[in-house]
Amino acid sequence: MSIQSDILTLVYDESQPLIVPAKQKEPHISWIMAAGLIVNAAMGAGLLNIAKAYDEAGGIAVSSILHAIVVVLVIGAYAILFVCGDNSTSSYEAFVLMKCGRFWQRTCSVCIILYMYGLSITFFIIIGDQLDRFLTFVVNANYCSHWYLDRRFMIIVTSMLLVFPLCFSKTIKFLQIPSMLGVLAIIYVVIMVPVKYFISPPTDVVIKKSPDSWTDIFLVLPTMCFSYQAHVNAVPVFISLRTRADCIHATLASTIVLIFSYCLVAICGYLTFGINVNHDILMSYDPHSIPVLIAVIMVAIKTYTAYPVNLFCGRIAIESFSTSGIEPSVKRRVIIVCLWFFSTLAGAVFLPNISLAIHYLGALAASFIFIFPGQSPNA
Numbered sequence: 001m002s003i004q005s006d007i008l009t010l011v012y013d014e015s016q017p018l019i020v021p022a023k024q025k026e027p028h029i030s031w032i033m034a035a036g037l038i039v040n041a042a043m044g045a046g047l048l049n050i051a052k053a054y055d056e057a058g059g060i061a062v063s064s065i066l067h068a069i070v071v072v073l074v075i076g077a078y079a080i081l082f083v084c085g086d087n088s089t090s091s092y093e094a095f096v097l098m099k100c101g102r103f104w105q106r107t108c109s110v111c112i113i114l115y116m117y118g119l120s121i122t123f124f125i126i127i128g129d130q131l132d133r134f135l136t137f138v139v140n141a142n143y144c145s146h147w148y149l150d151r152r153f154m155i156i157v158t159s160m161l162l163v164f165p166l167c168f169s170k171t172i173k174f175l176q177i178p179s180m181l182g183v184l185a186i187i188y189v190v191i192m193v194p195v196k197y198f199i200s201p202p203t204d205v206v207i208k209k210s211p212d213s214w215t216d217i218f219l220v221l222p223t224m225c226f227s228y229q230a231h232v233n234a235v236p237v238f239i240s241l242r243t244r245a246d247c248i249h250a251t252l253a254s255t256i257v258l259i260f261s262y263c264l265v266a267i268c269g270y271l272t273f274g275i276n277v278n279h280d281i282l283m284s285y286d287p288h289s290i291p292v293l294i295a296v297i298m299v300a301i302k303t304y305t306a307y308p309v310n311l312f313c314g315r316i317a318i319e320s321f322s323t324s325g326i327e328p329s330v331k332r333r334v335i336i337v338c339l340w341f342f343s344t345l346a347g348a349v350f351l352p353n354i355s356l357a358i359h360y361l362g363a364l365a366a367s368f369i370f371i372f373p374g375q376s377p378n379a
């Protein structure tokens with residue numbers, strides 16, 4: 001069946017079920033909750049880093065054009081997912097297996113594992129950064145002299161209490177409520193950045209009009225791809241919906257929220273600080289400002305709620321290597337979760353550099369948007 005006929009089927013029968021009748025008795029999530037899961041998966045470290053990406057690309061004009069190109073490609077990748085998917089598709093890896101074969105499915109699974117593993121470490125680093133700023137405000141700059149307030153200890157304790165219990169869910173539907181909480185938390189940051197800009201417009205900011213070198217435009221592509229990459233999370237979200245129409249609604253709603261949020265923060269943040277904007281935009285503000293402190297807390301809340309979704313996708317990728325066809329046991333799930341959680345926690349404690357992680361993850365994110373399953377002759 002051609003892609004054209006698939007699209008016609010989608011247009012004429014949006015109520016077509018996404019799941020087999022035997023599974024229709026299982027509870028589904030609404031398209032609003034699905035959009036929240038996608039937004040929570042995509043928006044996070046990318047939101048903090050996007051203003052710096054605009055600076056690296058050489059200003060607002062060039063960056064906006066690149067931004068628009070990435071968005072079009074992202075929407076196209078989503079379209080492939082829900083137009084070409086069928087009832088047997090339960091994960092991104094299963095979709096690639098169906099369309100591209102076993103070799104590309106294994107390759108894709110390795111990329112997903114590397115991406116989600118690196119993202120998990122990055123999320124713990126973000127948590128540590130926000131805890132540092134919060135404790136600096138509440139205690140003082142010498143808070144590290146107390147062992148129980150040390151960054152490493154605080155990351156471990158708070159993650160064990162707030163993240164670890166959420167990591168054992170069998171399906172992604174369990175994570176819809178925490179994800180909506182994360183979305184509501186990050187919206188505060190989206191509002192704070194432009195409000196601060198319009199309340200106190202800067203007067204001595206240096207703004208780039210063009211890139212220093214034409215090759216600089218390629219520096220922002222990993223960051224922008226990273227900012228919109230939620231395609232791995234999208235397949236288990238889509239399969240939890242009732243109809244294809246819900247997929248369309250969730251995709252459009254989440255994409256609109258992401259575009260609006262990233263553009264607002266990137267443009268207002270860059271106009272506020274110019275070439276001096278930090279890789280983490282919150283670090284460019286006065287750390288003793290109450291609104292900034294609240295934003296720090298909101299980012300931490302969002303990160304705590306997003307980590308379990310990434311671990312879920314990483315776990316599914318690991319399980320995809322099994323060829324037995326038997327549903328993974330609870331024991332295997334617990335082992336994978338524990339190994340993943342504690343190893344990424346250790347990585348965040350000893351590797352606290354986020355800017356390099358963003359570029360590394362962005363390169364992998366691009367593969368899920370531009371490569372998988374684009375190389376398939378059937379897709």
